[in-house]
Amino acid sequence: MTEPTLRIRGLGKSFGGVRALDDVDLTVPAGQVHALLGHNGAGKSTLIKCLGGAYPPDTGTMEIDGTVHTRLSPRESIAAGVAIIFQTLSVVDSLTVAENIFLGQEWTRYGTVHRRAQEEVAAGLLERVAATCSPRDRLGELSMGQRQLVEIAKALSRSASVLVLDEPTAALSGAESDALAARVEHLRTQGLAIVYVTHLLGEVERLADAVTVLRDGRVSHGSTMAGRTRQELVEAVAGAAIAAHGPGRRPGKAGARSGGAGTTAHASDAARPPRPVRPRPARLAVTGLRGPGFGPVDLDVAEGEIVALYGLIGAGRTRILETLFGRRPAEGGTVRVGDRAVTVARPADALAAGIALVPGDRRRQGVFAALSAQDNALLPSVRRLARRGVRALRAERRVFAGLSGAVGLRPADPRLPAAAFSGGNQQKLVLGRWINEAHDVDVLLLDDPTQGVDVGARHEIYQVVASLAAQRGTAVLCASSDPEEVVALAHRCLIVSGGRVTGELSGAELTETALLSAVHEAARPTTPAPGSVPVSGAAPVSGSALASESAPPPASTPASTTPPASPTTPNGVA
Numbered sequence: 259m260t261e262p263t264l265r266i267r268g269l270g271k272s273f274g275g276v277r278a279l280d281d282v283d284l285t286v287p288a289g290q291v292h293a294l295l296g297h298n299g300a301g302k303s304t305l306i307k308c309l310g311g312a313y314p315p316d317t318g319t320m321e322i323d324g325t326v327h328t329r330l331s332p333r334e335s336i337a338a339g340v341a342i343i344f345q346t347l348s349v350v351d352s353l354t355v356a357e358n359i360f361l362g363q364e365w366t367r368y369g370t371v372h373r374r375a376q377e378e379v380a381a382g383l384l385e386r387v388a389a390t391c392s393p394r395d396r397l398g399e400l401s402m403g404q405r406q407l408v409e410i411a412k413a414l415s416r417s418a419s420v421l422v423l424d425e426p427t428a429a430l431s432g433a434e435s436d437a438l439a440a441r442v443e444h445l446r447t448q449g450l451a452i453v454y455v456t457h458l459l460g461e462v463e464r465l466a467d468a469v470t471v472l473r474d475g476r477v478s479h480g481s482t483m484a485g486r487t488r489q490e491l492v493e494a495v496a497g498a499a500i501a502a503h504g505p506g507r508r509p510g511k512a513g514a515r516s517g518g519a520g521t522t523a524h525a526s527d528a529a530r531p532p533r534p535v536r537p538r539p540a541r542l543a544v545t546g547l548r549g550p551g552f553g554p555v556d557l558d559v560a561e562g563e564i565v566a567l568y569g570l571i572g573a574g575r576t577r578i579l580e581t582l583f584g585r586r587p588a589e590g591g592t593v594r595v596g597d598r599a600v601t602v603a604r605p606a607d608a609l610a611a612g613i614a615l616v617p618g619d620r621r622r623q624g625v626f627a628a629l630s631a632q633d634n635a636l637l638p639s640v641r642r643l644a645r646r647g648v649r650a651l652r653a654e655r656r657v658f659a660g661l662s663g664a665v666g667l668r669p670a671d672p673r674l675p676a677a678a679f680s681g682g683n684q685q686k687l688v689l690g691r692w693i694n695e696a697h698d699v700d701v702l703l704l705d706d707p708t709q710g711v712d713v714g715a716r717h718e719i720y721q722v723v724a725s726l727a728a729q730r731g732t733a734v735l736c737a738s739s740d741p742e743e744v745v746a747l748a749h750r751c752l753i754v755s756g757g758r759v760t761g762e763l764s765g766a767e768l769t770e771t772a773l774l775s776a777v778h779e780a781a782r783p784t785t786p787a788p789g790s791v792p793v794s795g796a797a798p799v800s801g802s803a804l805a806s807e808s809a810p811p812p813a814s815t816p817a818s819t820t821p822p823a824s825p826t827t828p829n830g831v832a
């Protein structure tokens with residue numbers, strides 16, 4: 259029998275008192291796609307960082323192509339044949355594709371870089387990964403999917419035999435995810451041993467030959483994929499409690515795929531919010547909202563209603579949310595919260611008007627690495643919780659305990675600095691912070707609320723959002739690129755394409771299949787989406803007026819200088 263390309267044995271790694279990896283074994287033969295799963299903080303990143311030379315393991319060995327290593331430097335890892343494609347790509351935007359591929363291993367002739375030879379070889383490598391870009395394109399001008407393929411081409415140029423992909427579809431559109439899946443299948447046939455880290459079980463079902471699940475640093479499950487059901491995978495990752503009322507129970511789910519983005523195991527119908535009886539008064543009414551690259555957009559969200567904005571990456575979902583929150587300038591439109599017309603020129607105006615946003619890029623936009631988990635989560639409420647100017651630590655601890663339970667933070671240790679949490683748990687810290695704040699807001703805007711979050715915690719988060727809507731009447735507008743999430747969470751879904759709302763699905767029509775065909779149809783300009791109701795001609799929300807052509811003040815304009823908003827004047831939504 260041939261030796262496996264990668265054999266990890268007894269790998270252990272601790273950070274202070276945290277046992278991130280404990281006696282982990284992982285074997286990947288050539289030509290296998292091996293999915294590495296686990297809840298947030300399970301140890302996946304630590305494992306691949308040991309393999310990539312970022313961390314020295316405390317115990318165990320890593321055998322690559324027959325050579326046994328107890329630790330590796332980053333250089334030794336590359337030389338041994340390991341290529342890791344992290345979510346944050348290591349390519350340089352200002353360089354060309356060929357320059358990126360040969361960065362650090364330039365071909366020289368007479369002391370200068372031999373560009374033409376590099377470009378010729380790069381062209382061959384790009385063809386191998388089916389990238390459509392040219393060796394002379396600048397990286398900064400390429401889509402995320404093409405940049406990722408360049409990084410894989412770079413790995414191939416270094417004769418990698420082990421390819422590690424860390425949540426590779428997290429920032430890709432559906433079509434790009436499909437293309438990547440095809441590339442992974444192709445690279446498998448070329449004999450690479452591929453470790454595929456993901457939270458998306460649909461991707462595992464589609465691509466993986468074998469699966470290893472980590473739980474709290476230990477291997478909890480390892481097997482070939484043959485005959486594995488969705489239910490078994492969910493149980494292995496999240497535990498039987500979630501799985502019992504989770505994804506596998508939903509009829510007709512297992513085979514569903516999201517245009518390549520992969521389906522996520524999701525909360526069940528039990529987690530789905532009870533439908534508010536419509537009509538209810540609109541908590542949020544938006545008319546003619548326009549901004550750079552999107553609009554005009556009309557939408558309304560009733561009290562206690564959860565409305566999803568579903569579309570491919572780049573469709574304009576995030577721009578709409580960020581404009582409503584004052585992060586981006588609007589070019590026109592009116593916004594009403596309840597019966598008030600509001601003027602939003604900056605986030606402080608939005609918060610004052612009762613609108614909060616949980617941003618999508620939470621790790622970059624909201625984590626203070628050196629502060630404790632508790633300070634990170636309670637940042638906006640510390641003053642409110644204080645008594646006579648003195649921090650009420652017991653009250654803070656109590657609020658933190660509730661909040662960390664609600665988002666499934668691991669470890670739920672209030673004193674640990676945020677930097678010591680896994681990526682997904684850092685996301686949960688910020689999500690918890692804003693959900694905690696949302697008790698006081700009328701309108702909650704959520705941008706990709708569970709991206710990077712594990713199966714079990716997704717379920718918890720959906721329930722928290724559902725109960726905010728049901729119990730406090732919060733109007734929730736949630737951008738998502740995950741059809742399972744939309745079906746699990748939303749009462750109603752607006753399809754967003756090319757910066758406009760092109761359709762609407764609700765009730766029995768709101769299924770993953772309908773969502774997928776709606777976005778794909780919407781991408782074709784002339785054909786209406788089947789099963790979706792065109793809303794472009796929808797009646798304007800009562801009480802609001804169409805925007806005038808005059809532009810609002812820029813985002814930096816002080817609120818006092820913005821024109822007063824009224825139902826008949828353009829709104830300074832910035």
Ligand SMILES: Nc1ncnc2c1ncn2[C@@H]1O[C@H](COP(=O)(O)OP(=O)(O)OP(=O)(O)O)[C@@H](O)[C@H]1O
Pocket residue numbers: 273276277278296297298299300301302303304305668669677678679680681682683710
């Ligand atoms: N540099 C560090 N210092 C202290 N603790 C750390 C460090 N890196 C990771 N940990 C801890 O090790 C454990 C495993 O984290 P790791 O990042 O490997 O998880 P993960 O499975 O990749 O999670 P995610 O899905 O959220 O990315 C967690 O408890 C984390 O808090």
